[in-house]
Amino acid sequence: MTPISLLHRAAPSLELLRHLLWRSGRGAFRLRATDFPRGEVWRQMHQIGNRSLLFVCVTLSFLGMVLVFQTCLQVNRITGDLSQVGAEFIKILVHEFGPSLCAMMLATRVGAGIAAELGSMVVTDQIDALAMNNVDPIDYLIVPRFVASMVMTGALTTVGVGCAVFAGALTAAYSFHVNPVVFVDPSHVRIGDLVTGFFKCAAYGAAIPLVSGFCGLSAQGGSAGVGRSTTRAVIASSFMVIVLDFVISGVAYFTLQSAP
Amino acid sequence: MTAMVECRSLCKSFGVRPLLDRVNVRLASGEICGLIGSAATGKSLLLKLLCGLQASDGGEIFIAGRRLDASSKEELQQSRKHIGMLFQNNALFDFMTVRDNVAFPLVRSGATSAEEIRERVHQTLRAVGLSGSEEKLPAELSGGMKKRVALARALVARPALLLFDEPTAGLDPVTTARIYELLGAEQARTRATMLLVSSDVDGLRRFVPRLLMLHAGRLRYDGPSDKIDSSEDEVVRQFVRGADEGPL
Structure with a gap:
């Protein structure tokens, strides 16, 4: 296959991607002027946020326990001073693990849901039926998910970090006899950590519905195609989270000096 | 009589395979016409080209005298307000009730009051025999009911051009007749x-006065439906008779 023919084949996908980025970005800033059903952002916030709450809390709690247990185990062997474990754990949760782990969870649950829903709409001609009624599917379907995901990723990360700290404090207290008051010490968290964490939440929250929406809207070939697009959405969303994590952490390190 | 639909040398290919090859179709305003052909001969594709859901590779499409294939997004939207389409697999919105699905074209047109929308939806659902199913979701309906809801959605805005892709597929003979x-x-x-695309050739012949037949990208028959049996084209005769032996 020549580069020209490759480009020719990729042209519709590139056009969809351009359309998706432009209209979603514009829609988020001009929410009232964007064409989607009334109350759809709230419904999507419920779908993305409330319905992921238990999943995120349980997952981050277990990860918090594992991280604290392993860290305490290693620190105990080297220095035996566990007083700083909690403070460093909270710092790294705020700027790194909290947003990234929460987003990885959302990439699987929310990303798969968006891709499967939109993919099945494509293969059953529902997207064409929207177009017949002069509805732009990106405005109508993606923009509410885009806005809801950006808001709820931040909210879920905040709750998830709280759960991880709580679970970590319990682990440290019961396994290594660290006083929870000593463990829950946010003094190491600087403004740069909060800013980095905030930007990560916003970037992940934007990337997951865009990547999944792209995979869903480019689905082809019946239910097998929907399955393929869903798999692609989960892989691509997770990969995007990791790449964004690397990029934002790098930028933050050199600009905010927030990294340890 | 003025033409509602006119296609001139319409071409569309997927990869190297031409699905429509210089197809010419003209439908007068108020005409009823059927389109038949073997599977994957481009019948549904032709309907999608006529409402601008697919872009053609060549040729011209005119709807009510307005060029569709070279129109801007706004012009295309304007043209689509006059077209109703029934999709092959109904394309009902899963997340909407029957009432909302049927009301959708009226709500989107923005030209009707809420009271009138309610009344028109009620009338149309009664006409397709679905009164009392307004609050159901598409997942709760049988195949035949879904087809009738999709039909109601295509008809409700009273468009000047109606395109039906397999309006009777999967329906029993009584429902088909209705x-x-x-x-x-x-x-x-x-x-x-x-313009009706259907695999039910016999049912379609009884309903439409004119038939078109697509085969291998070309229009092989365009004439009265009662004369198609005696077409000079052997492909057309074999298809209509459902004969096993022949060029098909």
């Missing part, structure tokens, strides 16, 4: 132009 009766009544009332 659907054709309903379409006939609708056409008599609104004088809409109708």
Whole structure:
């Protein structure tokens, strides 16, 4: 296959991607002027946020326990001073693990849901039926998910970090006899950590519905195609989270000096 | 009579395979026409080209005298307000009730009051025999009911051009007859132009006065439906008779 023919084949996908980025970005800033059903952002916030709450809390709690247990185990062997474990754990949760782990969870649950829903709409001609009624599917379907995901990723990360700290404090207290008051010490968290964490939440929250929406809207070939697009959405969303994590952490390190 | 639909040398390929090859079709305003052909000969594709859901590779499409294939997004949206389409697999919105699905074209047109929308939806659902199913979701309906909801959605805005992709597929003979009766009544009332794609050749022949047949990207028959049996084209004769032996 020549580069020209490759480009020719990729042209519709590139056009969809351009359309998706432009209209979603514009829609988020001009929410009232964007064409989607009334109350759809709230419904999507419920779908993305409330319905992921238990999943995120349980997952981050277990990860918090594992991280604290392993860290305490290693620190105990080297220095035996566990007083700083909690403070460093909270710092790294705020700027790194909290947003990234929460987003990885959302990439699987929310990303798969968006891709499967939109993919099945494509293969059953529902997207064409929207177009017949002069509805732009990106405005109508993606923009509410885009806005809801950006808001709820931040909210879920905040709750998830709280759960991880709580679970970590319990682990440290019961396994290594660290006083929870000593463990829950946010003094190491600087403004740069909060800013980095905030930007990560916003970037992940934007990337997951865009990547999944792209995979869903480019689905082809019946239910097998929907399955393929869903798999692609989960892989691509997770990969995007990791790449964004690397990029934002790098930028933050050199600009905010927030990294340890 | 003015043409509602006119295609001139319409071409469309997927990869190296031409699905439509210089197809010419003209439908007069108020005409009812059927389109038949073997599977994957581009019948549904032709309907999608006629409402601008697919872009053609060549040729010209005119809807009510307005060029569709070279129109801007706004012009395309304007043209689509006059087209109703029934999709092959119904394309009902899963997340909407029957009432919302049927009301959707009216709500989107923005030209009707809430009271009138309610009344029109009620009338149309009663006409397709679905009164009392307004609050159901598509997942709760049988195949035949879904087809009738999709039909109601295509008819509710009373468009000047109606495109039906397999309106009777999967329906029993009684429901099929009722659907054709309903379409006939609708056409008599609104004088809409109708183009129906169907695999039910016998049922279609009884309903439409004119038939088109697509085969291998070309229009192989365009004439009265009662004369198609005696077409000079052996491909057309074999297809209509359902004969096992022949060029197909």
